[in-house]
Amino acid sequence: MTVTNKSENEKYDEDFLKKFSRDFCRKIIELIDTTNLNILENILKKWIDNIDKNTENILESMQKHKENELLFSSIIGFFYQHGIGCIIDKNKALELYLISVNNNNIIIKINENFKESFIKLNIINEFEISSQNINVIIGKFLLSLFYYKDIILDERNFNNYLSSARKGDLVAQYNLGKYYYSGKEITQDYNKAFLWFSKSANDGYVKSQLSLGKCYYFGRGTEQDYKKAIEWYSKSAINEYAKGQYNLGLCYDSGIGTDKDKVKAFEWYSKSASNGYAKGQNELGRCYEFGKGVEKDFNKAFEWYSKSANNECAKAQNNLGDCYYYGKGVMQDYKMAFEWFSKSADNGCAEGQDSLGYCYKHSKGVEKNYEKAFIWHSKSARNGYGKGQNNLGDCYYYGRGIAQDYEKALKWYSKSADNGYAKGQNNLGYCYKHGKGVTKDYSKAFEWYYKSAINECAKGQYHLGYCYHYGIGTSINIEEAIIWYKKASKCGIVRASEELKKIQFIE
Numbered sequence: 108m109t110v111t112n113k114s115e116n117e118k119y120d121e122d123f124l125k126k127f128s129r130d131f132c133r134k135i136i137e138l139i140d141t142t143n144l145n146i147l148e149n150i151l152k153k154w155i156d157n158i159d160k161n162t163e164n165i166l167e168s169m170q171k172h173k174e175n176e177l178l179f180s181s182i183i184g185f186f187y188q189h190g191i192g193c194i195i196d197k198n199k200a201l202e203l204y205l206i207s208v209n210n211n212n213i214i215i216k217i218n219e220n221f222k223e224s225f226i227k228l229n230i231i232n233e234f235e236i237s238s239q240n241i242n243v244i245i246g247k248f249l250l251s252l253f254y255y256k257d258i259i260l261d262e263r264n265f266n267n268y269l270s271s272a273r274k275g276d277l278v279a280q281y282n283l284g285k286y287y288y289s290g291k292e293i294t295q296d297y298n299k300a301f302l303w304f305s306k307s308a309n310d311g312y313v314k315s316q317l318s319l320g321k322c323y324y325f326g327r328g329t330e331q332d333y334k335k336a337i338e339w340y341s342k343s344a345i346n347e348y349a350k351g352q353y354n355l356g357l358c359y360d361s362g363i364g365t366d367k368d369k370v371k372a373f374e375w376y377s378k379s380a381s382n383g384y385a386k387g388q389n390e391l392g393r394c395y396e397f398g399k400g401v402e403k404d405f406n407k408a409f410e411w412y413s414k415s416a417n418n419e420c421a422k423a424q425n426n427l428g429d430c431y432y433y434g435k436g437v438m439q440d441y442k443m444a445f446e447w448f449s450k451s452a453d454n455g456c457a458e459g460q461d462s463l464g465y466c467y468k469h470s471k472g473v474e475k476n477y478e479k480a481f482i483w484h485s486k487s488a489r490n491g492y493g494k495g496q497n498n499l500g501d502c503y504y505y506g507r508g509i510a511q512d513y514e515k516a517l518k519w520y521s522k523s524a525d526n527g528y529a530k531g532q533n534n535l536g537y538c539y540k541h542g543k544g545v546t547k548d549y550s551k552a553f554e555w556y557y558k559s560a561i562n563e564c565a566k567g568q569y570h571l572g573y574c575y576h577y578g579i580g581t582s583i584n585i586e587e588a589i590i591w592y593k594k595a596s597k598c599g600i601v602r603a604s605e606e607l608k609k610i611q612f613i614e
Contacts, residue, residue: 120168121172123160123168124165124168124169124172124178124179125178127158127165127182128178128179128182128241128242128245129241131151131155131182131245132241132244132245134151134154135151135245135248138150138151147252148185148188148189148252151185152189152191153453155191156191156453156455156486157453159479159482160482161192161481161482161485162186162191162192162485162486163192163193163485163489164192165192166183166186166191166192166193167192169182169183169186170183176206176207177242178242179242180203180204180206180207180242180246181203181204181207181242181243181245181246181249182242182245183203184199184200184201184202184203184204184206184207184246184249185200185249187199187200187203188200188249188253192489200253201250201253203246204246204249204250204253205250206246207242207243207245207246207247207250208243208246208247208250267279269283272303272306277307277310277311277312277315278307278312280303280304280306280307280312280315281303281304281307281312281314281315281318283303284299284300284301284302284303284304284307284315284318285300285318286300287299287300287303288300288304288318288322288327297322297327297328298328299328300318300322300327300328301319301322301327301328301329302328303315304318304319304322305319308339308342311346313342313343313346313347313348313351314343314348314350316339316340316342316343316346316348316351317339317340317343317348317350317351317354319339320335320336320337320338320339320340320343320351320354321336321354323335323336323339324336324363324364333358333363333364333365334364334365336358336364337355337358337364337365340354340355340358341355343355344375344378347382349378349379349382349383349384349387350379350384350386352375352376352378352379352382352384352387353375353376353379353384353386353387353390355375356371356372356373356374356375356376356379356387356390357372357390359371359372359375360372360376360390360399368400369394369399369400370400370401371400372394372399372400373391373394373399373400373401374400376390376391376394377391379391380411380414380415383418385414385415385418385419385420385423386415386420386422388411388412388414388415388418388420388423389411389412389415389420389422389423389426391411392407392408392409392410392411392412392415392423392426393408393426395407395408395411396408396412396426396435404436405430405435405436406436407436408430408435408436409427409430409435409436409437410436412426412427412430413427415427416447416450419454421450421451421454421455421456421459422451422456422458422459424447424448424450424451424454424456424459425447425448425451425456425458425459425462427447428443428444428445428446428447428448428451428459428462429444429462431443431444431447432444432462432471440472441466441471441472442472442473443472444462444466444471444472445463445466445471445472445473446472447459448462448463448466449463451463452483452486455490457486457487457490457491457492457495458487458492458494458495460483460484460486460487460490460492460495461483461484461487461492461494461495461498463483464479464480464481464482464483464484464487464495464498465480465498467479467480467483468480468484468498468507476508477502477507477508478508478509479508480502480507480508481499481502481507481508481509482508484498484499484501484502485499485502487499488519488522488523491526492526493522493523493526493527493528493531494523494528494530494531496519496520496522496523496526496528496531497519497520497523497528497530497531497534499519500515500516500517500518500519500520500523500531500534501516501534503515503516503519504516504520504534504543512544513538513543513544514544514545515544516534516538516543516544517535517538517543517544517545518544519531520534520535520538521535523535524555524558527562529558529559529562529563529564529567530559530564530566530567532555532556532558532559532562532564532567533555533556533559533564533566533567533570535555536551536552536553536554536555536556536559536567536570537552537570539551539552539555540552540570540579540580549574549579549580550580550581551580552574552579552580553571553574553579553580553581554580556570556571556574556580557571559571560591560594565594565595565598565599565600566595566600568591568592568594568595568598568600568603569591569592569595569600569602569603569606571591572587572588572589572590572591572592572594572595572603572606573588573606575587575588575591576588576592576606576610585610588606588610589607589610591603592604592606592607592610593607
């Protein structure tokens with residue numbers, strides 16, 4: 108019976124992968140005549156992210172396929188080029204594209220109509236074509252696009268900017284600085300970026316003033332100097348550039364390059380928000396929600412989150428979802444929360460992806476679906492969000508939406524803990540204490556419980572108290588046990604209260 112199930116699963120994976128390959132090719136055909144080449148890849152990425160399957164699992168299935176080089180190397184290359192289900196590796200992507208074309212003499216010419224090229228390869232109306240040929244065709248397209256964007260299109264733009272910049276065009280100087288700064292289209296050179304930003308900024312171009320501030324802030328092309336960063340952010344902000352106002356607000360908010368001043372941060376966020384900058388609107392909403400530099404006002408928080416969310420700020424869409432979820436500044440509405448979490452998640456916000464997974468896991472605004480919860484927690488986790496990494500660890504630990512796997516649970520709890528997420532630190536401590544996915548190690552359990560406890564996780568405080576109470580990974584210390592039990596008890600951890608009673612009874 109087990110063998111049959113395995114065979115059925117393999118057949119299912121085979122069918123899915125072949126359909127996925129053909130659908131990927133169809134999507135390219137759909138886009139090539141209607142979409143700017145500079146955003147075509149982003150649309151393909153978004154299409155893959157919206158597939159109702161975990162991208163990490165899709166990649167793994169393609170890689171494990173016995174004929175992966177013949178059938179799927181081109182798409183695997185696309186995954187590596189854009190970090191879909193993996194870490195970005197453009198060298199590996201190029202290698203896979205070259206494998207897929209397999210020394211075939213057919214080259215798709217970038218300067219002719221793409222769809223005509225595909226028609227020449229008899230693919231438009233003939234999807235009986237073999238998966239191997241589809242792989243070759245996709246590989247040739249992606250390889251051509253890979254070279255086209257990085258060499259032809261951007262070299263042409265670069266040369267135009269260089270010519271204009273030398274003639275004193277402030278905008279061209281700024282764009283030239285961007286090319287050198289990003290290193291996306293040419294060899295990255297922060298020194299040259301700094302030079303061109305400086306020329307344009309000193310002549311009053313606000314975007315360059317902001318970019319020059321960033322150079323000083325991060326120490327790129329010059330020595331790191333937060334005060335000079337503030338100076339250039341201020342010039343950009345005073346010249347009414349909304350992004351400069353937002354960045355200046357961030358400096359006052361965090362106290363970098365200046366004294367921390369929540370009131371001034373609020374003032375600059377307000378100016379940025381009023382000038383229509385979505386990120387400024389989101390931060391202004393946070394000021395009102397948490398009372399940063401202004402009195403708490405959930406109604407105004409909701410108002411600014413709404414403006415930012417409708418201006419496509421993914422973090423604001425998540426924050427607006429929170430407003431609906433908890434009833435802050437608006438009537439509680441799980442369906443509306445789910446809707447905004449979905450928009451945030453689709454726009455790549457790790458927080459929104461985790462929130463969406465939570466909705467699926469707990470049936471908030473949508474039917475419970477552990478498989479979809481797993482998919483969205485996975486996306487959030489791979490995007491580096493500590494809470495999402497912890498929740499993905501939970502999926503593996505309890506076998507929700509995926510087969511139970513303590514080692515993978517440990518892996519994601521570890522990532523969450525390293526990111527400073529208190530619940531992840533507690534769960535990692537639990538794994539070490541009980542030998543889940545790792546050899547028991549009471550010293551490490553104590554270490555992670557301690558980090559969790561000082562980061563205000565109630566369960567971590569309880570477990571730390573328990574370690575001190577019974578000498579787990581540390582020496583018995585009843586006074587410390589009482590301190591941490593009390594903290595956990597105040598946060599509603601019943602077991603902490605019970606352990607306190609035991610101590611009091613003994614005394």
